[in-house]
Amino acid sequence: MENLSHSEENYLKEIFHLSAQSNDRVSTNHLADRLNAKASSITDMLRKLADKELVSYIKYKGCRLTDEGERIAVQIIRKHRLWETFLVKKLSFGWEEVHEVAEQLEHIDSEKLIDSLDHFLDYPKFDPHGDPIPNKDGQIEYRSSKLKLIDVGIKSRVEIVRVNEDSLSLLKFLEQQELTLGTVIEIMEKFPFDDSVRIKVNGERNINLSKKVIENISVKLLDE
Amino acid sequence: MENLSHSEENYLKEIFHLSAQSNDRVSTNHLADRLNAKASSITDMLRKLADKELVSYIKYKGCRLTDEGERIAVQIIRKHRLWETFLVKKLSFGWEEVHEVAEQLEHIDSEKLIDSLDHFLDYPKFDPHGDPIPNKDGQIEYRSSKLKLIDVGIKSRVEIVRVNEDSLSLLKFLEQQELTLGTVIEIMEKFPFDDSVRIKVNGERNINLSKKVIENISVKLLDE
DNA sequence: ACTATTTTTTAGACATGACTAAATATTTTA
DNA sequence: TAAAATATTTAGTCATGTCTAAAAAATAGT
Structure with a gap:
């Protein structure tokens, strides 16, 4: 719903990924490391995201996505993976070339665009690296065994x-x-x-x- | 070559369009009107673009693109029109729906992406509104009569x-x-x-x- | 050619998102 | 459990791109 900056979207996405790994609150330093930013910048942004109720943030205890924050993060990941699929399947990119471009494309704001792309690609279930692509409703079909x-x-x-x-x-x-x-x-x-x-x-x-x-x-x- | 912000790119694109119409230096107010910004903001940005040698700017006399500025502007227009063509031809957008999305997509920075897209679309000469699409070298085949x-x-x-x-x-x-x-x-x-x-x-x-x-x-x- | 009007620039401010350096919490280790 | 090490936050700064209000330049009208 809200209109987020590229930076805010990147934070949400990264918090989602780190949460998936650790199943715990995500620490400031861990985020700083992944986002190539200083810990102080992370603190600032987490405050802002907490104000918008997209993360729960407890001083010195790290953060975690709220339901709304997670919903948005999943939609960004959906966009990222659909674009990667497009690049490989339709534009003949190599799988090592897609990430950087998809990092830009994932911030394009148009629901119609991404749903049309999904249809154009025939509703792919996995992206070129084998990661699952969330559907329009944000559901992710994880692989049964990891x-x-x-x-x-x-x-x-x-x-x-x-x-x-x-x-x-x-x-x-x-x-x-x-x-x-x-x-x-x-x-x-x-x-x-x-x-x-x-x-x-x-x-x-x-x-x-x-x-x-x-x-x-x-x-x-x-x-x- | 340079790495420009979305805002800078929008200025270059708009200066190009206005120059094409008036065949003269583009005035501050004219730009302010088209870019929905105040004249003072335009002055600031023109200074910056002049520093980067993308426009020639003379106080109180408006601006004009340098060769390098024009080269960049044309590439942005190329991207805009190729994306519009993609949206209509491949994703079944109506011609009234494409502009807003293309305004975002035109700032994606990847030469390989745009050249692949051009190939994928079979090197279209005109976009969905009938405007000519510049080729990779920046050449524009204008219609013989207007x-x-x-x-x-x-x-x-x-x-x-x-x-x-x-x-x-x-x-x-x-x-x-x-x-x-x-x-x-x-x-x-x-x-x-x-x-x-x-x-x-x-x-x-x-x-x-x-x-x-x-x-x-x-x-x-x-x-x- | 002088005044009035319009255009443009200057000066100062603000929000965003980053930074450094210093201060403060937390965690580890002896 | 207290000192050392690590993690995090605070305070203050900076660049970007925008704004408003005031000043200055250019243009138009008589």
């Missing part, structure tokens, strides 16, 4: 269903290694000293992946 | 090729009267006392159009 590649046991056969979009260089790496969504992987060996693994890709070639890589890939188990 | 409906003689047969997009209510009116681009019109009668005309549409029905309407429609003559 298995990460790092937690998969040896000899398991899995399919890549999601990649963390935050790191540009990770996405470039995966693109280059042809580890895209849908790729089938078998865990050949685990190296506990650095938490890296050796995997077989599509039953063909073996490669090693570092801890940093496998903790950012989600998979689903394939039954033999 | 005949306005108000200047057309009696009994002439003409085709609507462009409508001024500035007035929402005019666009709605034309939509409702089915006076879209490509519609063929014959001037039946001119009424000098109020500069209105009676026209025949598609050889079928007669309607009257006020001066306000016909001075905002451009046409091309059809030879019998």
Whole structure:
């Protein structure tokens, strides 16, 4: 309902993401880190968002979205993911190129635009990184299991269903290694000293992946 | 090259449009009127744009775009018109609905995005209102003749090729009267006392159009 | 050519969203 | 549990883009 600045929208979105991870109030420093801002700036903005009743903010205790704040955050995420899907599906962007542009597009204010885009794309359920796209009513169909590649046991056969979009260089790496969504992987060996693994890709070639890589890939188990 | 604010971009775009009309320096008040701002705000911004060498500004004498300023203005207009085309052609927007959204989309900063969009739309030459779309190099293919409906003689047969997009209510009116681009019109009668005309549409029905309407429609003559 | 009118600029203010440096809470650790 | 370390807030500043009111310049009218 309200008319928010880009900055305010970015705060809401980031609080939503951090809340999803920690299931707790989001701390000032944590936000400062993610938003590349100083803690003092975060405090200022949280006050403002609290005035608008979009977050509950308790001094020294961090913040949490109100229902209205969450509703808005989800709509921004919906826009972000629909635009990413558009860029990849219709404009042939690579999955590592979409995030930056979608960060701009997500702030375009037009309900008709985003609903038309949703229709044009045939109501996609997941974006190019495998993240679920909230529907018009803000409902998000999360994946039933959230298995990460790092937690998969040896000899398991899995399919890549999601990649963390935050790191540009990770996405470039995966693109280059042809580890895209849908790729089938078998865990050949685990190296506990650095938490890296050796995997077989599509039953063909073996490669090693570092801890940093496998903790950012989600998979689903394939039954033999 | 430079990174401009939305506001700065809007100034450049508006100066370009006003220059095209008057072929002269653009006055502070004229800009204030078009940008819905006070003259003092215009002065401030023109100083800033002059510092960046995007306009030449002479105190009390108005402004004019530099080559670099014009280059940027044209790129913004390119983006605006490509987005309008996308909205109408791909997302089924009405031509009266696109302007407001395109005003936002034109500020998205990604050369790859706009060039991909251009390709996706198959390099359109004109936007939904009949205005020419600048190409990647900033070249604009203006129509050879710029005949306005108000200047057309009696009994002439003409085709609507462009409508001024500035007035929402005019666009709605034309939509409702089915006076879209490509519609063929014959001037039946001119009424000098109020500069209105009676026209025949598609050889079928007669309607009257006020001066306000016909001075905002451009046409091309059809030879019998 | 002088006055009146209009246009434009100047001066000073405000809101937004960021910052730095200092002060104050909270948490950790010995 | 008290000092040390860390996290957070407060106070004061800055740039951006806008505004109002007053001053100055340009233009028009007689």
